[in-house]
Amino acid sequence: MEYRFGLIGYPVTHSLSPWIHSEFLQKAGVNGSYTLYEIKPDDTFDNKMEELKRENLNGFNITSPYKKTIIPYLDDLDKRAEAIGAVNTVVNENDKWVGYNTDGDGYLRSLTSVFPSVLTAVNKKIVILGAGGAARAILYTLFEQGFKNIDIANRSILSAVELKNAYNMKNTRTLSLLDAERTLGEYDIIIQTTSVGMGISEDEKIVEVNNLPNSSIVSDIIYKPVKTSFLQQAEKSGAQIHYGHSMLLYQAQYAFELWTGIRVPLEKMELDLLKKLEG
Numbered sequence: 001m002e003y004r005f006g007l008i009g010y011p012v013t014h015s016l017s018p019w020i021h022s023e024f025l026q027k028a029g030v031n032g033s034y035t036l037y038e039i040k041p042d043d044t045f046d047n048k049m050e051e052l053k054r055e056n057l058n059g060f061n062i063t064s065p066y067k068k069t070i071i072p073y074l075d076d077l078d079k080r081a082e083a084i085g086a087v088n089t090v091v092n093e094n095d096k097w098v099g100y101n102t103d104g105d106g107y108l109r110s111l112t113s114v115f116p117s118v119l120t121a122v123n124k125k126i127v128i129l130g131a132g133g134a135a136r137a138i139l140y141t142l143f144e145q146g147f148k149n150i151d152i153a154n155r156s157i158l159s160a161v162e163l164k165n166a167y168n169m170k171n172t173r174t175l176s177l178l179d180a181e182r183t184l185g186e187y188d189i190i191i192q193t194t195s196v197g198m199g200i201s202e203d204e205k206i207v208e209v210n211n212l213p214n215s216s217i218v219s220d221i222i223y224k225p226v227k228t229s230f231l232q233q234a235e236k237s238g239a240q241i242h243y244g245h246s247m248l249l250y251q252a253q254y255a256f257e258l259w260t261g262i263r264v265p266l267e268k269m270e271l272d273l274l275k276k277l278e279g
Ligand code: ATR
Pocket: 129, 130, 131, 132, 133, 134, 135, 154, 155, 156, 157, 159, 193, 194, 195, 196, 206
């Protein structure tokens, strides 16, 4: 059998997914390909979906800005993707497109690959910085996993409150970024989910990090740069850090698993991806 996978989004030309999935295919010992389908903002999405249906792929990923746009084109939606309200993976199940979201699971898998004890430490105090799509996926997965003490800090308090209400999270506090900055030391796990610190805003930090206990874990889901200014500061201030490229790999691992039933081991690939990202 020859698997055919792909990615839709805009832009997608610099995506690491073709490299990741061809490595997976090779490691899993199966044949296949992974093709980029760029859908430009002025393309008619309807027509593009008709073309994609005709391609009859075994599965495909969806990246920005189409993770919500894809939903009406699906035949079925996994419960988790429905709750998150975004789809990053479609599986072709008997000619039906079924939508999943592997972002939250990918995050949790990546975090627990480095810190396995977190999985059972559901009483840990967690703060999520940001209230966008990535925050939503991660928050839902953590909540589903049994973590109850999760606060949300965001520039727009309204978005943080909306997110809290969407999941009916009674214990959750919503904070301004300034309040979060002042109280970071109270949290066991700090998860940075915004785009601040990525690419051209490389020198920026969503909040300043000072004096964290060395038991605290600080995650940043940004993977370019690998070690964001936020992570650098967190490390200096005494915390243990968790990198974004690891989430990138694990969300892809889960997507590949949904398509093929094979869970590819990632240990060595993390290092290869790191080298690729660092050029
Ligand atoms: P994604 O789907 O990748 O998570 P998103 O939905 O656009 O992206 O969410 C972006 C997040 O980054 C939001 O939490 C946003 O804060 P607001 O809700 O206040 O807009 C946050 N964000 C983006 N740029 C920011 C900035 N310069 N300062 C603070 N927060 C920022």
